[in-house]
Amino acid sequence: MPHRDTCPHSAVAALAASAALVTGLVLAPADAVQGEAQRLMYVHVPAAWTAYTAFTVTAVSGLAVLARRGTVWDRVGRAAAELGAGMTALAVALGMIWGRPVWGVWWTWDPRLVATLAMLLAFLTCLAVRRWHGDAARGARGAAVAGVAGFAMVPVTHFSVLWWRTLHQPPSVLRPPGDVPVDPPMLAALAAGVLAFTLLGCLVVARRVRALDAAAAAPAEHVSRAALGRAA
Amino acid sequence: MIPPRRRLRRPPSAPWTRRRPLPDRVRRRLPLLLVGVAALALGALAFSGIGDGMVYYRTPTELAGHDAGPAGRLRVGGLVLPHSVRAEGDALRFRLSDGVGTVEVLHRGEVPPVFREGQGAVAEGVLGPGGVFRSDRLMVKHSDEYRAAEPAR
Incomplete structure (x- = not known):
């Protein structure tokens, strides 16, 4: 159910998503070498970017939890970790679909691919460690520590293509200074994709935090499941 | 402290719910154990996949x-x-x-x-x-x- 204060945000996010679809599928030309498959960049890169951003939020929230700045940070960090895990998995899946026609393989043990899987496992650790103890406060602290420590995988993943030999191409935009070797319409499609994913990600995290708030406020067991259903 | 989770009765249509539930301690720890096993598997595969000389x-x-x-x-x-x-x-x-x-x-x-x-x-x-x-x-x-x-x- 839409919440009142998210309505403008939802509209902006929907608009950004539509703009990304049009620029990515229609306005941007097919790549000279890779052909139409290169359009997967406009969703693969935003998914990875959203995962990086989500993990940053999780790490900052984790620090706030460890500094005892209030339980809301625990819920923000958890919601961001859930989004990040999903986006990392999505980036891997889209990368495989892109890799098959262009690289020729679904998967290879390239440092970037391995680092991305390790980042996914770091997110999953952050989510799973919460329930290791039966105690909610200890679980929150464990998740905070895992979130702060796991964040180390973000720079390792991003810079893996610059630090080591990989099959994966180096970054075209977030890279050492120099010209961005991307045609302007393609860059616009990429920027639109990143914007849409970021806005939708914020929306998902905000809704999830509200659902977790409601679950924490309600005394009964299994409310979190009901709240999840409402938010979905 | 979180009160111990009590399982609600579920509709009998789903076959996996008819089995005896895992003990609560195991259920709580299973996700992290699975992640740990996955991490070990990934490490082993990546090491052998990246190969000699890393x-x-x-x-x-x-x-x-x-x-x-x-x-x-x-x-x-x-x-x-x-x-x-x-x-x-x-x-x-x-x-x-x-x-x-x-x-x-x-x-x-x-x-x-x-x-x-x-x-x-x-x-x-x-x-x-x-x-x-x-x-x-x-x-x-x-x-x-x-x-x-x-x-x-």
């Missing part, structure tokens, strides 16, 4: 020193030298270059449609006699450039 691929110059060839599978990466690609029956022969050294590759297997001369490629296989690299897995390493097929007008 580099994803060797350069032709690095391979040039080993005429007999280091034992086992490895990868070699470089640019496909222009005018070096020839079809030989069901195989493809070409040279990979890193600007200094070159290596001859005899590839048997699928060739990615994007594979072409002047582009990057990584071949996976074994270094055979005479310094010929016998590849059975060929991958295209494309650049970080994205351009329209025709110059923008």
Whole structure:
């Protein structure tokens, strides 16, 4: 159910998503070498970017939890970790679909691919460690520590293509200074994709935090499941 | 403290709910245990997959020193030298270059449609006699450039 204060945000996010679809599928030309498959960049890169951003939020929230700045940070960090895990998995899946026609393989043990899987496992650790103890406060602290420590995988993943030999191409935009070797319409499609994913990600995290708030406020067991259903 | 979770009765339609529930302690710890097992598996596979020397691929110059060839599978990466690609029956022969050294590759297997001369490629296989690299897995390493097929007008 839409919440009142998210309505403008939802509209902006929907608009950004539509703009990304049009620029990515229609306005941007097919790549000279890779052909139409290169359009997967406009969703693969935003998914990875959203995962990086989500993990940053999780790490900052984790620090706030460890500094005892209030339980809301625990819920923000958890919601961001859930989004990040999903986006990392999505980036891997889209990368495989892109890799098959262009690289020729679904998967290879390239440092970037391995680092991305390790980042996914770091997110999953952050989510799973919460329930290791039966105690909610200890679980929150464990998740905070895992979130702060796991964040180390973000720079390792991003810079893996610059630090080591990989099959994966180096970054075209977030890279050492120099010209961005991307045609302007393609860059616009990429920027639109990143914007849409970021806005939708914020929306998902905000809704999830509200659902977790409601679950924490309600005394009964299994409310979190009901709240999840409402938010979905 | 969280009160112990009590399982609600579920509709009997789902077969997996009819089994006896796992003890609460196991249920809570199962996700992290699974992640741990996955991490170990990933580490082991990545270590064996990245291979000897912990580099994803060797350069032709690095391979040039080993005429007999280091034992086992490895990868070699470089640019496909222009005018070096020839079809030989069901195989493809070409040279990979890193600007200094070159290596001859005899590839048997699928060739990615994007594979072409002047582009990057990584071949996976074994270094055979005479310094010929016998590849059975060929991958295209494309650049970080994205351009329209025709110059923008």
